[in-house]
Amino acid sequence: MTVVHYLNQFFAGLGAEEAADHEPVRLDGAQGPGKALAAAGLAIDLTVACGDDRFALDENECLATLLSWIEEADADVVVCGPSFGSGRYGYACGVLARELGRSGMPVVAAMTPDSPGVLASEGAAYIVPTTGNVAGMRDAVPIVASLAARLAAGDPVGSSEEEGYLPRGLRVNVLSDELAADRAVGLLLAKLGGEVRTEIAPPTDRVAPPDPLADPTAALVALVTEAGCVPQGNPDRLPTRHANVWLRYPIGDRADLAPEDYLSVHAGFDTTDANEDPDRLVPLDAARALVQAGRIGRVHDEFFTTTGVDTPVAVSRRMGQEIGAELRNAGVDAVILTGT
Protein backbone atom coordinates (compact mmCIF):
# COMPACT_ATOMS: atom_id res chain seq x y z
CA MET A 1 0.00 0.00 0.00
CA THR A 2 1.47 3.32 -1.08
CA VAL A 3 0.22 6.54 0.50
CA VAL A 4 1.10 10.01 -0.79
CA HIS A 5 0.40 13.12 1.29
CA TYR A 6 -0.01 16.64 -0.12
CA LEU A 7 0.95 19.60 2.08
CA ASN A 8 1.49 23.31 1.63
CA GLN A 9 4.75 25.07 2.49
CA PHE A 10 3.67 25.73 6.06
CA PHE A 11 2.66 22.20 7.03
CA ALA A 12 5.63 20.73 5.13
CA GLY A 13 7.97 22.81 7.30
CA LEU A 14 9.37 24.82 4.38
CA GLY A 15 8.42 28.16 5.94
CA ALA A 16 5.47 30.46 6.44
CA GLU A 17 4.30 33.26 4.12
CA GLU A 18 7.84 33.99 2.97
CA ALA A 19 7.91 30.46 1.49
CA ALA A 20 4.47 30.71 -0.16
CA ASP A 21 6.18 30.91 -3.56
CA HIS A 22 7.97 27.60 -2.98
CA GLU A 23 8.04 25.36 -6.04
CA PRO A 24 6.68 21.79 -5.78
CA VAL A 25 8.99 19.49 -3.82
CA ARG A 26 9.14 15.80 -2.94
CA LEU A 27 9.97 14.83 0.63
CA ASP A 28 10.55 11.33 1.93
CA GLY A 29 8.03 9.84 4.31
CA ALA A 30 5.75 11.70 6.68
CA GLN A 31 6.10 15.42 7.36
CA GLY A 32 4.20 17.59 9.85
CA PRO A 33 0.61 16.34 10.07
CA GLY A 34 1.72 13.23 8.19
CA LYS A 35 3.35 12.09 11.41
CA ALA A 36 -0.01 12.30 13.17
CA LEU A 37 -1.56 10.26 10.36
CA ALA A 38 1.22 7.71 10.73
CA ALA A 39 0.57 7.54 14.47
CA ALA A 40 -3.09 6.88 13.62
CA GLY A 41 -2.06 3.91 11.51
CA LEU A 42 -1.59 5.42 8.06
CA ALA A 43 2.08 5.19 7.09
CA ILE A 44 3.01 7.94 4.61
CA ASP A 45 5.43 6.88 1.88
CA LEU A 46 5.90 10.15 0.08
CA THR A 47 5.05 13.77 0.84
CA VAL A 48 4.60 16.25 -1.99
CA ALA A 49 4.32 19.93 -1.16
CA CYS A 50 3.91 23.26 -2.90
CA GLY A 51 3.76 26.90 -1.83
CA ASP A 52 0.20 28.28 -1.75
CA ASP A 53 0.96 31.30 -3.93
CA ARG A 54 3.00 29.27 -6.37
CA PHE A 55 0.11 26.86 -6.86
CA ALA A 56 -2.34 29.72 -7.36
CA LEU A 57 -0.08 31.49 -9.87
CA ASP A 58 1.19 28.49 -11.85
CA GLU A 59 -1.69 26.11 -11.32
CA ASN A 60 -1.27 24.05 -14.49
CA GLU A 61 2.47 23.69 -14.13
CA CYS A 62 2.34 22.80 -10.43
CA LEU A 63 -0.48 20.33 -11.03
CA ALA A 64 1.43 18.59 -13.80
CA THR A 65 4.49 18.22 -11.59
CA LEU A 66 2.55 16.96 -8.58
CA LEU A 67 0.47 14.55 -10.65
CA SER A 68 3.55 13.10 -12.34
CA TRP A 69 5.21 12.49 -8.97
CA ILE A 70 2.08 10.84 -7.58
CA GLU A 71 1.84 8.62 -10.65
CA GLU A 72 5.52 7.75 -10.41
CA ALA A 73 5.05 6.75 -6.77
CA ASP A 74 2.28 4.36 -7.89
CA ALA A 75 0.06 5.66 -5.09
CA ASP A 76 -2.94 3.70 -3.85
CA VAL A 77 -4.43 6.70 -2.08
CA VAL A 78 -3.61 10.40 -1.75
CA VAL A 79 -4.30 12.49 1.34
CA CYS A 80 -4.62 16.29 0.93
CA GLY A 81 -4.45 18.39 4.08
CA PRO A 82 -6.03 18.94 6.53
CA SER A 83 -6.15 22.48 5.17
CA PHE A 84 -8.68 23.69 7.79
CA GLY A 85 -9.95 27.19 6.90
CA SER A 86 -7.03 28.09 4.63
CA GLY A 87 -8.45 29.40 1.35
CA ARG A 88 -5.43 28.97 -0.88
CA TYR A 89 -4.30 25.64 0.55
CA GLY A 90 -7.88 24.35 0.56
CA TYR A 91 -8.30 25.35 -3.07
CA ALA A 92 -5.05 23.60 -4.03
CA CYS A 93 -6.20 20.46 -2.21
CA GLY A 94 -9.55 20.57 -4.02
CA VAL A 95 -8.02 21.05 -7.47
CA LEU A 96 -5.48 18.29 -6.92
CA ALA A 97 -8.25 15.99 -5.68
CA ARG A 98 -10.39 16.77 -8.73
CA GLU A 99 -7.57 15.95 -11.15
CA LEU A 100 -6.63 12.77 -9.29
CA GLY A 101 -10.27 11.76 -9.16
CA ARG A 102 -10.47 11.99 -12.94
CA SER A 103 -7.85 9.27 -13.17
CA GLY A 104 -9.70 7.14 -10.63
CA MET A 105 -7.33 7.75 -7.71
CA PRO A 106 -9.01 7.74 -4.29
CA VAL A 107 -8.40 10.99 -2.41
CA VAL A 108 -9.14 11.98 1.17
CA ALA A 109 -9.02 15.64 2.15
CA ALA A 110 -10.01 17.58 5.26
CA MET A 111 -11.14 21.21 5.42
CA THR A 112 -13.94 23.48 6.59
CA PRO A 113 -17.24 22.83 4.77
CA ASP A 114 -17.14 26.36 3.30
CA SER A 115 -13.58 26.06 1.98
CA PRO A 116 -13.24 26.83 -1.74
CA GLY A 117 -11.59 23.42 -2.00
CA VAL A 118 -14.94 21.69 -1.46
CA LEU A 119 -16.43 23.13 -4.66
CA ALA A 120 -13.13 22.84 -6.52
CA SER A 121 -12.95 19.11 -5.80
CA GLU A 122 -16.23 18.55 -7.69
CA GLY A 123 -17.05 15.57 -5.49
CA ALA A 124 -13.81 13.75 -6.33
CA ALA A 125 -12.56 13.60 -2.74
CA TYR A 126 -13.80 12.22 0.53
CA ILE A 127 -13.63 15.48 2.47
CA VAL A 128 -13.65 15.30 6.25
CA PRO A 129 -15.11 18.50 7.71
CA THR A 130 -12.83 20.31 10.14
CA THR A 131 -12.77 23.39 12.30
CA GLY A 132 -11.30 26.58 10.90
CA ASN A 133 -7.91 26.18 12.54
CA VAL A 134 -5.37 23.54 13.42
CA ALA A 135 -7.08 22.89 16.76
CA GLY A 136 -9.28 20.47 14.81
CA MET A 137 -6.33 18.26 13.88
CA ARG A 138 -6.92 15.76 16.64
CA ASP A 139 -10.53 15.13 15.57
CA ALA A 140 -9.79 14.99 11.84
CA VAL A 141 -6.70 12.78 11.78
CA PRO A 142 -8.24 9.43 12.85
CA ILE A 143 -11.15 9.80 10.40
CA VAL A 144 -8.81 10.72 7.54
CA ALA A 145 -6.45 7.86 8.37
CA SER A 146 -9.27 5.30 8.59
CA LEU A 147 -10.89 6.38 5.30
CA ALA A 148 -7.56 6.51 3.46
CA ALA A 149 -6.43 3.11 4.71
CA ARG A 150 -9.66 1.45 3.59
CA LEU A 151 -9.68 3.20 0.20
CA ALA A 152 -6.07 2.17 -0.44
CA ALA A 153 -6.92 -1.43 0.41
CA GLY A 154 -10.00 -1.33 -1.81
CA ASP A 155 -12.26 -1.94 1.21
CA PRO A 156 -15.79 -0.53 1.22
CA VAL A 157 -16.48 2.93 2.63
CA GLY A 158 -19.90 3.82 4.02
CA SER A 159 -22.16 6.73 3.12
CA SER A 160 -21.28 10.29 4.05
CA GLU A 161 -23.84 10.08 6.84
CA GLU A 162 -22.25 6.97 8.34
CA GLU A 163 -18.63 8.04 7.90
CA GLY A 164 -18.87 11.76 8.53
CA TYR A 165 -17.33 13.04 5.28
CA LEU A 166 -19.07 15.78 3.30
CA PRO A 167 -21.66 14.59 0.75
CA ARG A 168 -19.99 14.09 -2.62
CA GLY A 169 -23.10 14.57 -4.74
CA LEU A 170 -23.17 10.90 -5.73
CA ARG A 171 -26.08 8.52 -5.43
CA VAL A 172 -25.18 4.96 -4.60
CA ASN A 173 -27.63 2.07 -4.88
CA VAL A 174 -28.15 0.20 -1.62
CA LEU A 175 -30.43 -2.64 -0.60
CA SER A 176 -32.89 -1.80 2.14
CA ASP A 177 -34.70 -4.28 4.38
CA GLU A 178 -37.70 -1.96 4.45
CA LEU A 179 -40.14 -1.55 1.58
CA ALA A 180 -40.21 1.84 -0.13
CA ALA A 181 -43.81 2.40 1.02
CA ASP A 182 -42.80 1.83 4.65
CA ARG A 183 -39.87 4.19 4.32
CA ALA A 184 -42.01 6.84 2.67
CA VAL A 185 -44.61 6.66 5.44
CA GLY A 186 -41.80 6.83 7.98
CA LEU A 187 -40.46 10.01 6.38
CA LEU A 188 -43.95 11.51 6.27
CA LEU A 189 -44.58 10.75 9.95
CA ALA A 190 -41.20 12.21 10.84
CA LYS A 191 -42.09 15.35 8.85
CA LEU A 192 -45.44 15.66 10.63
CA GLY A 193 -43.44 15.41 13.85
CA GLY A 194 -41.32 18.35 12.73
CA GLU A 195 -38.26 16.41 11.56
CA VAL A 196 -37.62 16.77 7.84
CA ARG A 197 -35.49 13.95 6.45
CA THR A 198 -34.86 12.71 2.94
CA GLU A 199 -33.21 9.73 1.34
CA ILE A 200 -32.21 11.72 -1.72
CA ALA A 201 -31.20 15.30 -1.03
CA PRO A 202 -31.65 17.64 -3.99
CA PRO A 203 -28.34 18.84 -5.41
CA THR A 204 -27.46 22.27 -4.13
CA ASP A 205 -25.31 24.83 -5.85
CA ARG A 206 -25.19 27.96 -3.80
CA VAL A 207 -23.47 31.09 -5.03
CA ALA A 208 -23.80 34.50 -3.47
CA PRO A 209 -25.85 37.04 -5.45
CA PRO A 210 -23.41 39.07 -7.58
CA ASP A 211 -23.24 42.78 -6.80
CA PRO A 212 -26.10 44.76 -8.31
CA LEU A 213 -25.68 46.98 -11.36
CA ALA A 214 -24.44 50.38 -10.27
CA ASP A 215 -25.89 52.09 -13.34
CA PRO A 216 -28.44 50.13 -15.40
CA THR A 217 -28.74 53.01 -17.88
CA ALA A 218 -25.18 52.25 -19.07
CA ALA A 219 -25.43 48.45 -18.84
CA LEU A 220 -24.96 45.99 -21.67
CA VAL A 221 -27.67 43.39 -21.06
CA ALA A 222 -27.78 39.91 -22.61
CA LEU A 223 -30.83 37.73 -23.20
CA VAL A 224 -30.41 34.04 -22.35
CA THR A 225 -33.07 31.33 -22.35
CA GLU A 226 -33.60 27.64 -21.72
CA ALA A 227 -36.89 27.81 -23.65
CA GLY A 228 -35.47 26.17 -26.77
CA CYS A 229 -35.85 29.25 -28.95
CA VAL A 230 -34.06 28.90 -32.31
CA PRO A 231 -34.38 30.20 -35.88
CA GLN A 232 -37.12 28.57 -37.96
CA GLY A 233 -36.00 25.17 -39.20
CA ASN A 234 -33.70 24.69 -36.20
CA PRO A 235 -30.63 24.91 -38.48
CA ASP A 236 -28.17 23.75 -35.80
CA ARG A 237 -30.41 20.95 -34.60
CA LEU A 238 -30.77 22.00 -30.99
CA PRO A 239 -32.04 18.85 -29.22
CA THR A 240 -35.65 19.13 -28.07
CA ARG A 241 -34.73 17.47 -24.76
CA HIS A 242 -31.61 16.13 -22.99
CA ALA A 243 -29.67 19.00 -24.56
CA ASN A 244 -26.02 19.11 -23.63
CA VAL A 245 -25.22 22.04 -25.89
CA TRP A 246 -26.18 25.69 -26.01
CA LEU A 247 -26.34 27.89 -29.10
CA ARG A 248 -26.24 31.60 -29.88
CA TYR A 249 -27.89 33.63 -32.57
CA PRO A 250 -27.36 37.22 -33.74
CA ILE A 251 -30.18 39.68 -33.00
CA GLY A 252 -28.31 42.93 -33.49
CA ASP A 253 -30.53 44.07 -36.39
CA ARG A 254 -33.87 42.87 -35.03
CA ALA A 255 -36.64 44.71 -33.23
CA ASP A 256 -38.21 41.52 -31.93
CA LEU A 257 -38.31 37.76 -32.44
CA ALA A 258 -40.86 37.43 -35.21
CA PRO A 259 -42.84 34.17 -35.43
CA GLU A 260 -41.92 33.72 -39.09
CA ASP A 261 -38.23 33.73 -38.14
CA TYR A 262 -38.08 31.92 -34.78
CA LEU A 263 -39.71 29.07 -32.91
CA SER A 264 -39.27 26.99 -29.78
CA VAL A 265 -38.30 23.34 -30.19
CA HIS A 266 -38.63 22.71 -26.44
CA ALA A 267 -40.22 19.29 -25.75
CA GLY A 268 -41.13 20.12 -22.16
CA PHE A 269 -44.17 22.37 -22.65
CA ASP A 270 -46.89 23.23 -25.16
CA THR A 271 -45.20 25.74 -27.47
CA THR A 272 -48.36 26.90 -29.27
CA ASP A 273 -48.64 30.27 -27.51
CA ALA A 274 -44.89 30.85 -27.55
CA ASN A 275 -44.61 30.17 -31.26
CA GLU A 276 -47.33 32.74 -32.03
CA ASP A 277 -44.91 35.30 -30.60
CA PRO A 278 -41.43 34.11 -29.50
CA ASP A 279 -40.99 37.37 -27.54
CA ARG A 280 -43.13 35.56 -24.97
CA LEU A 281 -39.98 33.49 -24.35
CA VAL A 282 -37.14 35.84 -25.33
CA PRO A 283 -38.42 39.37 -24.66
CA LEU A 284 -36.39 41.24 -27.27
CA ASP A 285 -39.10 43.77 -28.15
CA ALA A 286 -39.48 44.81 -24.50
CA ALA A 287 -35.71 44.97 -24.04
CA ARG A 288 -35.53 47.32 -27.05
CA ALA A 289 -38.26 49.44 -25.46
CA LEU A 290 -36.19 49.72 -22.28
CA VAL A 291 -33.18 50.87 -24.32
CA GLN A 292 -35.39 53.40 -26.09
CA ALA A 293 -36.63 54.66 -22.73
CA GLY A 294 -33.08 54.98 -21.41
CA ARG A 295 -33.64 52.34 -18.70
CA ILE A 296 -30.76 50.14 -19.90
CA GLY A 297 -27.76 50.90 -22.08
CA ARG A 298 -27.76 48.31 -24.84
CA VAL A 299 -28.94 44.80 -25.64
CA HIS A 300 -26.13 42.35 -26.41
CA ASP A 301 -26.18 41.57 -30.13
CA GLU A 302 -26.71 37.84 -29.76
CA PHE A 303 -28.99 35.74 -27.59
CA PHE A 304 -28.04 32.41 -26.00
CA THR A 305 -30.36 29.43 -26.00
CA THR A 306 -30.74 25.81 -24.99
CA THR A 307 -33.55 23.44 -24.06
CA GLY A 308 -33.91 22.79 -20.36
CA VAL A 309 -35.74 19.45 -20.34
CA ASP A 310 -34.47 16.43 -18.40
CA THR A 311 -31.17 18.25 -18.11
CA PRO A 312 -28.88 17.01 -15.32
CA VAL A 313 -27.75 19.74 -12.92
CA ALA A 314 -24.11 18.99 -13.76
CA VAL A 315 -24.77 19.64 -17.46
CA SER A 316 -26.67 22.82 -16.65
CA ARG A 317 -23.80 23.99 -14.50
CA ARG A 318 -21.27 23.40 -17.27
CA MET A 319 -23.42 25.19 -19.86
CA GLY A 320 -23.95 28.07 -17.44
CA GLN A 321 -20.23 28.38 -16.87
CA GLU A 322 -19.52 28.28 -20.61
CA ILE A 323 -22.17 30.88 -21.42
CA GLY A 324 -21.00 32.99 -18.48
CA ALA A 325 -17.44 32.98 -19.81
CA GLU A 326 -18.66 34.09 -23.26
CA LEU A 327 -20.73 36.88 -21.73
CA ARG A 328 -17.82 37.98 -19.59
CA ASN A 329 -15.54 38.15 -22.66
CA ALA A 330 -18.17 40.17 -24.49
CA GLY A 331 -18.27 42.72 -21.66
CA VAL A 332 -21.88 41.96 -20.74
CA ASP A 333 -22.91 43.63 -17.46
CA ALA A 334 -26.15 41.80 -16.67
CA VAL A 335 -28.30 38.92 -17.89
CA ILE A 336 -32.04 38.48 -18.30
CA LEU A 337 -32.63 34.73 -18.25
CA THR A 338 -36.00 33.26 -19.12
CA GLY A 339 -37.20 29.77 -18.23
CA THR A 340 -40.24 27.68 -19.02
Next chain:
Amino acid sequence: MGIPTVFITALPTIAQMVGANRIVRGVAITHPTGDPSLAAGDELALRVRILDRAVDMLASDVAPRTVWEIDG
Protein backbone atom coordinates in the same frame (compact mmCIF):
# COMPACT_ATOMS: atom_id res chain seq x y z
CA MET B 1 -17.19 38.59 -9.34
CA GLY B 2 -20.18 37.21 -11.16
CA ILE B 3 -22.58 38.80 -13.63
CA PRO B 4 -25.89 39.81 -12.03
CA THR B 5 -28.61 37.68 -13.59
CA VAL B 6 -32.35 37.85 -13.17
CA PHE B 7 -34.33 34.68 -13.85
CA ILE B 8 -37.87 35.20 -15.13
CA THR B 9 -39.82 32.00 -14.51
CA ALA B 10 -43.33 30.89 -13.60
CA LEU B 11 -41.78 28.28 -11.28
CA PRO B 12 -39.89 30.39 -8.73
CA THR B 13 -39.77 27.64 -6.10
CA ILE B 14 -37.76 25.43 -8.46
CA ALA B 15 -35.51 28.38 -9.29
CA GLN B 16 -34.92 28.85 -5.56
CA MET B 17 -34.23 25.17 -5.08
CA VAL B 18 -31.45 25.15 -7.66
CA GLY B 19 -29.95 28.33 -6.21
CA ALA B 20 -31.00 31.23 -8.45
CA ASN B 21 -30.67 34.47 -6.49
CA ARG B 22 -32.63 37.08 -8.45
CA ILE B 23 -35.99 35.68 -9.51
CA VAL B 24 -39.00 37.48 -11.02
CA ARG B 25 -42.18 35.44 -11.25
CA GLY B 26 -43.16 35.07 -14.91
CA VAL B 27 -46.68 34.96 -16.29
CA ALA B 28 -46.95 31.25 -17.10
CA ILE B 29 -44.79 28.22 -17.79
CA THR B 30 -45.58 28.35 -21.51
CA HIS B 31 -45.13 32.13 -21.86
CA PRO B 32 -43.05 33.63 -19.02
CA THR B 33 -42.85 37.06 -20.69
CA GLY B 34 -46.20 37.32 -22.41
CA ASP B 35 -49.94 36.77 -22.10
CA PRO B 36 -51.84 35.59 -25.19
CA SER B 37 -55.15 36.66 -23.63
CA LEU B 38 -54.18 40.34 -23.93
CA ALA B 39 -54.41 42.62 -26.96
CA ALA B 40 -51.02 43.06 -28.65
CA GLY B 41 -50.38 46.54 -27.27
CA ASP B 42 -51.36 45.53 -23.75
CA GLU B 43 -49.20 42.45 -23.96
CA LEU B 44 -46.14 44.46 -24.96
CA ALA B 45 -46.86 46.86 -22.08
CA LEU B 46 -46.98 43.89 -19.69
CA ARG B 47 -43.71 42.56 -21.11
CA VAL B 48 -42.03 45.94 -20.66
CA ARG B 49 -43.33 46.05 -17.07
CA ILE B 50 -41.84 42.59 -16.38
CA LEU B 51 -38.47 43.62 -17.78
CA ASP B 52 -38.59 46.94 -15.96
CA ARG B 53 -39.07 44.97 -12.75
CA ALA B 54 -36.22 42.66 -13.75
CA VAL B 55 -33.90 45.62 -14.31
CA ASP B 56 -34.89 47.01 -10.90
CA MET B 57 -33.88 43.71 -9.39
CA LEU B 58 -30.57 43.67 -11.28
CA ALA B 59 -29.83 47.05 -9.73
CA SER B 60 -30.82 45.99 -6.20
CA ASP B 61 -28.97 44.27 -3.39
CA VAL B 62 -30.87 41.08 -2.67
CA ALA B 63 -30.70 38.26 -0.16
CA PRO B 64 -29.92 34.85 -1.68
CA ARG B 65 -32.85 33.28 -3.58
CA THR B 66 -35.13 36.31 -3.55
CA VAL B 67 -38.39 36.24 -5.53
CA TRP B 68 -40.15 39.38 -6.75
CA GLU B 69 -43.64 39.54 -8.14
CA ILE B 70 -44.21 41.48 -11.38
CA ASP B 71 -46.11 44.18 -9.54
CA GLY B 72 -44.53 44.58 -6.17
